[in-house]
Amino acid sequence: METALSFVVSLSLLGIIHAGPICMRCINVADISNCVTNTIQCGYNEQCYLESVLNEDLRITYNAGCQSNTVCSTLAPTYVGYKKRGLVNCAACCNEAPGKDGPCNAHLCGVSPGDLQKTCVVCDGVHSDVAQCTTTAVCPPNELCFSGIRIAQSAIRYVVGCYEERVCKAMLDNDNTNSIIQRSGRIIHGDHGINICDACCKGYRCNAADCFTLKKNMTALFDSAPRTV
Incomplete structure (x- = not known):
């Protein structure tokens, strides 16, 4: 048996x-x-x-x-x-x-297809594993894929979705001063917890990757455009 x-x-x-x-x-x-x-x-x-x-x-x-x-x-x-x-x-x-x-x-x-570069992993709320979020969506023209890491109730949690490109650029400009960014654009419903990492990227499901890795590549993402808020 x-x-x-x-x-x-x-x-x-x-x-x-x-x-x-x-x-x-x-x-x-x-x-x-x-x-x-x-x-x-x-x-x-x-x-x-x-x-x-x-x-x-x-x-x-x-x-x-x-x-x-x-x-x-x-x-x-x-x-x-x-x-x-x-x-x-x-x-x-x-x-x-x-x-x-x-x-x-x-x-x-x-x-x-023309929308592949704007197709991101998109889920409401925070998750214990990015792999738990299997939903994808095509972000609006003025938004990029977004990935974040939070500490919620003493546990590491992840948030994924779309964010305004303007806000993504502001993240870079404020990194050195650790300033709090006033995000007036669209936000991910249910995003909460202590902020550990925020990063934006462009590419098919790119925000399924590690947030810290994406953050290192953000400078190159905006090299071709002026960093203005």
Whole structure:
């Protein structure tokens, strides 16, 4: 009995260890920018997938998600096929992990969503682990991704979301004097506790990284623009 149980556990762990990539997922969308915040964890025997479909009304729509390794191995770069209501003029797979430019299937078939650099991890309140927050959102044009560390009830807590770019610049200007920044812009609902770290960044889910690391890189983030409040 113990041997059988160990075998099942081993198989379960194997599935976790060899899980497939995180991919963008959407169905029948005209612009893949509409699904950059919708992702799925593929299986160990799957890859990220994207297809471009020319419909009967001559509109191009996209489907994205996971596809089996078997199917992916049959797809050539010039693949063309037919669906019930249109012509598949491109179908491609990839198995790379998401990077600063988003899931790998967001860049197949010669397309790339415009909102990837502004897609941030966004959750209300404070959390014991950044990984607990899996929600993403596209921040407004005048905001950047934000990450913070707090001490709340004698425990380390994390806060993530979007913050005004103006306020992010003010964080740099006030670092040396430890001044309290008057943040008149949008704030993260439920943010509380003793402030340990505040940092802003730009890039797909960049605020899931360590706050102190992001803080070191903030100078480079604003090097190309004057630091005015």
